[in-house]
Each structure stands twice: as structure tokens, then as C-alpha cells.
Amino acid sequence: MDIAPAIDRQLAGRIAAVLDTVPDPEIPVVSVTELGIVRGIVADEGSGAVTVRITPTYTGCPATQVIERSVREALDAAGFREVALETVLSPPWSTDMIDEAGREKLRAYGIAPPPKGAAARSLRGRDVVECPRCGSADTVEVSRFGSTPCKALWRCRNCAEPFDRFKCH
């Protein structure tokens, strides 16, 4: 997350702390910050007006509107009614924006996180995916499209369990 230099560090820290408590509606174990959806906290140089910038994961992701609403409600509840919310498309969200804490939480929740830097690699490149339950690398893709736009469906040949994998994007 970028925090613009013009903004008061303490204020930005308090806003960031509020955003840290907003869960992703579809994968509630990770916060919107950990998923990399919060793009920045900026302040207008002249007026000092503060804006939180967020970005959608997928253009048609139905969670996007829910996320906007939850962020708005969390800011309001914490007394940040005057803080504006802005949706930005650029640079486009990629799985590389999920931070380390987010990756660990995804794994613990049973979703194989995407490896770092994978967003740039070819889709057809067959990289090793570890089963989030037993850690085996003997896994196979069942379907590239899963229960939500961001996930693919995989199966472990060692423990025979199906699992979700966060798609490289």
C-alpha cells in the first residue's frame, strides 16, 4: 500500500488499522489490505482531504461492490466519515499484490496461494502446487475456473482431497 508523503503519518496509520479489520467477503480469513485491494491512502496537498484508493480483483467480481460498502462502513464506524473512497483500475491488480501474511492465512484456510512472480509467467507453464492440507506436490488441476473468479479447482493425489488454488493473475 502506498501512503502519500503529503499525509499525516499518524492519521494514515489509524486509517490503515481500520482497513486491516475489513475482511474479504468471499475469503473472510484475509483482510482487504492483505489481498492487496487497498491501493493507497492519499491526501490532497491543498485541502488535506484524505482518499482511500481500492482496486477490483476481477472486472466482474461480484465481491467488489460488497468490499466498497464494507470499507465505507468500517471507515464511518471508526469516525472517518470525511475520508473519501475511490476505485482505481490502474495498475491492474495482480496476485503478486497479496502480502506474505495473506499468503500464509490462505494456506491455513485450505487455499493454495499463488507463488510470487507467477502472474508474469505463462498460463500453460505447469508449476508445482502444494496441497494445502498435506503438503504433497502430487496435485492436479481439475478446473481452471472454480467457485469464485479468483480460484481454480485442484485435487491432491496423495490425500485425495480437492482444494482451491488462488489463480495466478
Place this chain on the structure above:
Amino acid sequence: MNDLLFQYLLRLGDDSLILGQRLCEWCGHAPTIEVDLSLSNLALDLIGQATLFLGYAGEVESGGRDADALAFHRDAEDFRNCLLVEQPNGDFARTMARQFLFSSYQLALLDRLCSSADGRIAEIAAKAVKEVRYHADLAADWVVRLGDGTAESRGRMIEGLDDCWRFLDDLFAMDDGERALAAAGIAADKAALRPLVQGRVEQVLRQATLSMPGLPWQVTGGRTGRHSEHLSRLLAEMQVLPRAHPGARW
């Protein structure tokens, strides 16, 4: 220039909207649950793109119409999508043949639009191209699987491709307005895209052990609002609720 840009954004947005709506018809009817989920995911991506392009179109028009107004309160002759996307789903092979052609085209188009002189178009394209790469991959996989499959699946894929081949000229059609936008670096030059798309299509068909169909008699007119009767039926279903209850929210 503003009206040309508005028309161009309608073309981009309507392609995605109409194909997204068509794919929604598969929900609950696809051959397997995985395919069902895949098609719904594609539909969602496409409708997301449509929201962005039509939203921008509404701003450019500055007539107070937003993406929803443009999607739900225009009649068939005001739609600017290509004829290919409004064609009925047919069987699964035909749907995949249509998807393969369209996604191959859209991938090359968006790739080019990532460097459009219009910053907003470039931004939307950069976002959407990542999703469309998945669509093109999925469709190509099915073209190969069905084409190089059983006699039955192969026959159906050949029929599906033959059926779509009538709409290729329409897919790449450009008028003077779009050429002016392309000269200004805003739109993509579709004539230059065509050989790229054709190369990609040929490559996948070879993998599917299928030969490239010859170009049959071509039907055009989608970009100027001359559509097949299929579009009206699709719109009737898509628009019935917002038209019966204007302004309804939930």
C-alpha cells in the same frame, strides 16, 4: 470526435455484454459442474468489462445515461455488437467454437488497446486482457479436445466452426469513424489484427487436427445496428425486469 468515441465504446461494451448474457444461458445446463462454473466465470468477466466500457460511454456521451441505462434501455437497432456474439448457443461445441473465435479476436484487440492513446481505454484493456487470456486458453483447449476427440465430438466441432465462419468479416468490420480513431491511436486497427488472429486460430486448429474452413458468404451489419432476430429475443429476456420496473433496486 466525442460521438465517434461513444460509438466505439458501445462496440466494445456491447460485444462483452451480449456474449456474457448468452453464456449465462448455460448456467445449470453445462455438461459438467466444472464447465458450468467456467462458463459462468467467463460471463461474469465479460459483464464486468461491459460495465466499464458502457460506463465510460455514458460519461463520454454526457447525456445522463450510465452503464445500466445503456444496457437495459436501448433497443436492438441501437446495439453495436458483432453478429457472432448474438448467435444462439447451439450445442456445447458450437458455443466453444464461438468462444474460441471471439476470445482469440478479443485477446489481440485488448492487447493492442493496452497502449491506446485514450488513457481510460488503456486502463480497462490492461485489466481485462488478463482475464481474456484465460478465456482464450479455455476455449482453445475445448476446440482441441472436441476436434481431436471422438467422431461425434469432431463432427460437432466442425459444424460449430462452419456456423461461425459466416461472421468473420463482421467481427473485423471498421467504418470511417473507427478508422479515424485508429489513426489517432485511440482504436485498434482491426485490419492489422486479422492476420494475427488468423495465425493463432490456424495454430489451434492444426493441434485439433482440423483444417481451416474456407470463407463462406459473409453476413455483416452488427456494428451499424443491423442484427439478426436472435438479438431481439436475447434483449427481451435481459431487459424485461428493468423495463417493467424502471429504477427498481435491491
